[in-house]
Amino acid sequence: MAETTQGRNLTVAMTGASGALFTAALLKLLDADDRVGTVHFIASDHALRVVGEELAPTGRSGLVDALLQAVGGGPASAKIKSVRNDDIGAAVASGSHPSDGMIVLPCSMGTLASISNGLAARLIDRAADVTLKERRPLILCVRETPLNRIHLRNMSLAADAGATIFPVIPAMYFRPPGLDEIARQFACRVLAHVGLQQSEAYQWKAGE
Ligand SMILES: Cc1cc2nc3c(=O)[nH]c(=O)nc-3n(C[C@H](O)[C@H](O)[C@H](O)COP(=O)(O)O)c2cc1C
Known part of the structure; x- marks a missing residue:
């Protein structure tokens, strides 16, 4: 673990698939988590387009604040550092x-x-490539439906290389009151996979 006196270092990337609310929930939890020192945040160009469709039009510089605002948080603390996808x-x-x-x-x-084919031409792809080669956790929250055989093959390739395929498929069994809670609980599950269990994560108890 690369934990230092300043806390853990994580990289979060957002790409042009549907689900900006999930990214927003994840960033809010990380921003509030004292165990986390630095979050390098990279958004693809197409992520900006999807945020514009799903939440509100925003420029790159205002993206993190817009995401946090969408889930009732923000402004972002200095621990979230935005990095450009072309900054290789x-x-x-x-x-x-x-x-x-x-x-x-x-x-x-x-x-x-x-990522699954090792192209590494943009920072998101390169950072993921590095994460795999260094044997660090790489969580790919894939989002598409239905899936074609190319998608399935690429997921299998990435999983074979060490990534965790973590589809954006939220749970419903805790009877969420709304979308924000659905996104928040999904983000809690993701964070457990990088060793950041959240105290407010729902835990299933059989028979209750
Ligand atoms: C509103 C909107 C929603 C999209 N949703 C998805 C999606 O859920 N999954 C997906 O794979 N692509 C989706 N796309 C297409 C991607 O944005 C597109 O393939 C893009 O090239 C991905 O680039 P990136 O991986 O660099 O962000 C969506 C595009 C738009 C405009």
Whole structure:
């Protein structure tokens, strides 16, 4: 684990698949989590387009605040550092950068294809490639339906290389009061996979 006195380092990427509310919920939990020191946040160009459709039109510089605002949070603390997807020389592009893992939420089928085939041309793909080669947790929250055989094959390739395929398929058995809670509980499940169990995560208890 790359935990330092400043806390854990995570990379969060957002791509142009549906589900901006889920990214927003994840960033809000990370922003509030004292165990987390730094979050490198990378959004693809198409992520911005989807945020515009699903939440509100925003520029790249205002993206994190817009996401946090959508789930009743923000403004963002300094721990969330936005990095451009074309900055292939950013810290997270190197395995020498201490990192505790990477979450891609949501992960489009295009980005899945790039990662599973090792293209590494954009920072999101390169950071994921580095995460795999350094044997660190890589959580790919894929989002598409239905799935074609190319999608299935690419998921299988990524899983074989060490990624966790974590589809954006929310639970309903805790009777969520609304979309925000659905997104928040999904984000809690994702964070448990990078060792950040959340105290407010719903836990199923049989018979209750
Ligand atoms: C409103 C909107 C919703 C989209 N939803 C999805 C989706 O759920 N899954 C997906 O794989 N692509 C989706 N796309 C298409 C991707 O944005 C597109 O394939 C893009 O090239 C992905 O690029 P990126 O991976 O660099 O973000 C959507 C596009 C738009 C405009």
